[in-house]
Amino acid sequence: MGASSGLNYQPLYKQIKSLILQRVIDGNWSPGEALPSEQQLGKEFGVSQGTIRKALDEMTAENIFIRKQGKGTFVSQHSAARSLFHFFYVVSNDGKRVLPDSKVIGLTRASANKQEQNRLKLKAGDKVIRIKRVRFLNDKPVIVELISLAVKVFGDFLKKEEIPNTLYELYESQYDVKVLKAVERLKAVKLKKEDASLLGMKAGAPVLEIDRLATALDTRPVEWRLSFVDTSDYYYLSELT
Amino acid sequence: MGASSGLNYQPLYKQIKSLILQRVIDGNWSPGEALPSEQQLGKEFGVSQGTIRKALDEMTAENIFIRKQGKGTFVSQHSAARSLFHFFYVVSNDGKRVLPDSKVIGLTRASANKQEQNRLKLKAGDKVIRIKRVRFLNDKPVIVELISLAVKVFGDFLKKEEIPNTLYELYESQYDVKVLKAVERLKAVKLKKEDASLLGMKAGAPVLEIDRLATALDTRPVEWRLSFVDTSDYYYLSELT
DNA sequence: GAGTGGTCTAGACCACAAT
DNA sequence: TTGTGGTCTAGACCACTCT
Numbered sequence: 266m267g268a269s270s271g272l273n274y275q276p277l278y279k280q281i282k283s284l285i286l287q288r289v290i291d292g293n294w295s296p297g298e299a300l301p302s303e304q305q306l307g308k309e310f311g312v313s314q315g316t317i318r319k320a321l322d323e324m325t326a327e328n329i330f331i332r333k334q335g336k337g338t339f340v341s342q343h344s345a346a347r348s349l350f351h352f353f354y355v356v357s358n359d360g361k362r363v364l365p366d367s368k369v370i371g372l373t374r375a376s377a378n379k380q381e382q383n384r385l386k387l388k389a390g391d392k393v394i395r396i397k398r399v400r401f402l403n404d405k406p407v408i409v410e411l412i413s414l415a416v417k418v419f420g421d422f423l424k425k426e427e428i429p430n431t432l433y434e435l436y437e438s439q440y441d442v443k444v445l446k447a448v449e450r451l452k453a454v455k456l457k458k459e460d461a462s463l464l465g466m467k468a469g470a471p472v473l474e475i476d477r478l479a480t481a482l483d484t485r486p487v488e489w490r491l492s493f494v495d496t497s498d499y500y501y502l503s504e505l506t
Numbered sequence: 507m508g509a510s511s512g513l514n515y516q517p518l519y520k521q522i523k524s525l526i527l528q529r530v531i532d533g534n535w536s537p538g539e540a541l542p543s544e545q546q547l548g549k550e551f552g553v554s555q556g557t558i559r560k561a562l563d564e565m566t567a568e569n570i571f572i573r574k575q576g577k578g579t580f581v582s583q584h585s586a587a588r589s590l591f592h593f594f595y596v597v598s599n600d601g602k603r604v605l606p607d608s609k610v611i612g613l614t615r616a617s618a619n620k621q622e623q624n625r626l627k628l629k630a631g632d633k634v635i636r637i638k639r640v641r642f643l644n645d646k647p648v649i650v651e652l653i654s655l656a657v658k659v660f661g662d663f664l665k666k667e668e669i670p671n672t673l674y675e676l677y678e679s680q681y682d683v684k685v686l687k688a689v690e691r692l693k694a695v696k697l698k699k700e701d702a703s704l705l706g707m708k709a710g711a712p713v714l715e716i717d718r719l720a721t722a723l724d725t726r727p728v729e730w731r732l733s734f735v736d737t738s739d740y741y742y743l744s745e746l747t
Numbered sequence: 748g749a750g751t752g753g754t755c756t757a758g759a760c761c762a763c764a765a766t
Numbered sequence: 767t768t769g770t771g772g773t774c775t776a777g778a779c780c781a782c783t784c785t
Contacts, residue, residue: 274781276754302770313756318771328747334771335763352746356691449744450597452737453694453712471694471712476741496693500717503690503744505593506569515762517773543751554775559752575752576782754780761773 281310282320289329289340289443290483296342296437300330303338328445329482343444348431352447352479355408355494356502363402365430367410370463371397372425374416381413384478384489392416396428399463407499409460411491418442418487432488433479442487447479451501456493464495473501522551523561530570530581530684531724537583537678541571544579569686570723584675584685593674593688593720596649596735597743604643606671608651611704612638613666615657622654625719625730633657637669640704648740650701652732659683659728673729674720683728688720692742697734705736714742 285306294300303321307314321338324330328351331341341347349364357363373395377387385393393413400408412432414422419440422428429435436442451473458468466472473494481487494501526547535541542550547558562579565571569592572582582588590605598604614636618628628634634654641649653673655663660681663669670676677683692714699709707713716733735742 276780278754299770304770315757316755319754321771332771333764335765335769337770354744354746445747447746449746451692451714451742451744453714453735454737455712471696473692473694473714494694496695501692501744503595503692503742505595505688505690506686517761519773540751545751556776557774560773562752573752574783576750576784578751749783749785751783752781754778756778757776759773759775762771764768764770766767766769 277312278316278319278323281312281316282323284310285320285324286329286482292441294340296340296443299337299339343431343434343437345431345434348433352433352444354449354502355402355499357402358498358500365400365402365408366404367398367400367428367430369396369398369425369428371395372422372428377413377415381489385413385415385486387415387417394419394422398428402499405498406464407495409463409493413489415487418485436487443482444479444487445482447477450476452476454493460493464493466495470495472496475501518553519557519560519564522553522557523564525551526561526565527570527723533682535581537581537684540578540580584672584678586672586675589672589674593685595690595743596643596740598643599739599741606649607642607645608639608669608671609642610637610639610666610669612636613663613669618654618656622730626654626656626727628656628658635660635663639669643740646739647705648736650704650734654730656728659726677728684723685720685728686723688718691717693717695734701734705734707736711736713737716742 288294300306301309303314303317306317310317321330321332325332325338328341331339333339345364349362353365375393375395377385377391377393381387381393382389382391387393393415396412396414398410398412399406400410419442433444436444453471454474456464456466456468456470456472461468464472473496475492475494477490477492478486479488479490529535541547544555544558544562548555551558562571562573566573566579569582572580574580586605590603594606616634616636618626618632618634622628622634623630623632626634634656637653637655639651639653640647641651660683674685677685694712695715697705697707697709697711697713702709705713714735714737716735718731718733719727720729720731722728
């Protein structure tokens with residue numbers, strides 16, 4: 266296998282996996298596009314189909330690819346439905362998942378503050394775009410969201426009116442940023458006065474604060490999102506395994 | 507493979523998996539015990555080592571087994587550390603995980619109320635055990651917990667003084683109940699007056715409510731737990747993938 | 748050295764989708 | 767019928783652990 270002697274041993278399929286991952290990061294295949302067949306990839310890399318399979322197995326588990334029996338292996342793609350299932354854990358009290366609507370109420374550009382520098386790994390002076398929006402579930406305002414994006418990643422951004430509901434779709438199609446993982450930190454806090462009217466609640470009411478950092482394929486942090494959720498009629502779902 | 511004709515097709519390794527799972531449920535092997543080697547299991551079931559491996563792969567991913575290269579495959583076991591990592595998502599603001607202490611302040615037996623009947627799938631009149639305790643992180647009271655257990659599963663329970671800190675270890679070793687999954691529903695609520703003094707907070711302060719239902723290997727719901735967390739110095743961690 | 752899990756291969760066959 | 771992913775096998779060899 267040519268790798269080496271004891272210390273840095275990496276199984277073949279792991280090495281193949283890195284190579285394939287790099288191709289995805291490089292944009293070798295577009296989201297939604299089919300990869301070459303496992304047999305072809307095997308020939309190309311000089312390994313057996315089983316080894317390719319094991320590499321693709323792991324990457325499929327990581328939501329990088331989607332397999333369709335009889336059709337092929339495809340680069341995964343964000344869609345409204347996928348965003349809903351993978352990155353939206355607010356569920357109605359009766360257990361039903363609801364697709365939120367959004368209304369953008371602010372879009373500004375500024376120098377990153379300390380928190381943004383910390384979370385997005387920016388330097389003092391780096392610029393960010395800030396989006397503030399309200400999300401509606403069943404036509405009721407339920408979530409206030411503050412979103413921060415690094416200008417150096419996203420460049421100039423859309424006009425307020427053009428910002429779509431499902432941002433991760435946009436990041437992927439327009440900015441070549443594929444969000445695959447996010448870490449959320451949850452707290453119960455008092456609703457701020459400035460957000461009270463947006464949610465139709467009293468200032469000081471308990472709301473769920475969700476502090477989310479989303480990272481791209483190459484593990485760069487790309488979006489920081491601070492949400493405040495009215496959990497009277499909804500809850501946040503977490504499955505432990 | 508003898509299975510059948512198109513409709514109910516189950517791959518061999520899935521069938522093997524069911525058989526092995528049933529053996530674990532039946533207590534064929536104890537927690538911490540080693541299974542026969544993959545080769546031996548292969549002979550026993552009349553399949554290749556690769557097929558056994560694929561079954562064990564999935565079960566290892568489900569935390570039913572733990573593999574140790576060079577040693578064998580073992581039935582997983584709850585331990586304080588494992589409980590901490592798999593079932594305790596409250597993390598200090600600086601990101602460090604802390605093992606909680608507990609103080610039991612109530613242990614009663616009663617007929618299941620509506621919520622308990624619903625969650626634990628009990629009938630009217632079925633008995634439950636209720637435990638109330640306070641959990642400390644770094645010697646500070648942070649969580650109030652209300653735990654409900656079905657008497658028909660756990661029978662008579664320990665004395666208040668004998669209840670250990672990590673319950674899932676106890677369920678497994680004493681009651682043959684292996685908790686592998688749990689679903690948590692999170693909300694932000696006002697701290698109740700009766701719990702205020704326990705956490706050293708004011709009544710009405712925002713706290714994180716965690717409604718957890720834990721299920722056993724055989725998918726029975728076995729424990730319902732309602733927690734109220736002071737998230738001033740801690741947060742709830744959720745990783746989305 | 749013996750035993751266990753972990754990797755890798757080459758080849759066969761099955762299930763599914765498209766044509 | 768063809769091509770794709772999905773399953774299964776038998777055998778080889780590697781890495782790790784214990785004696």
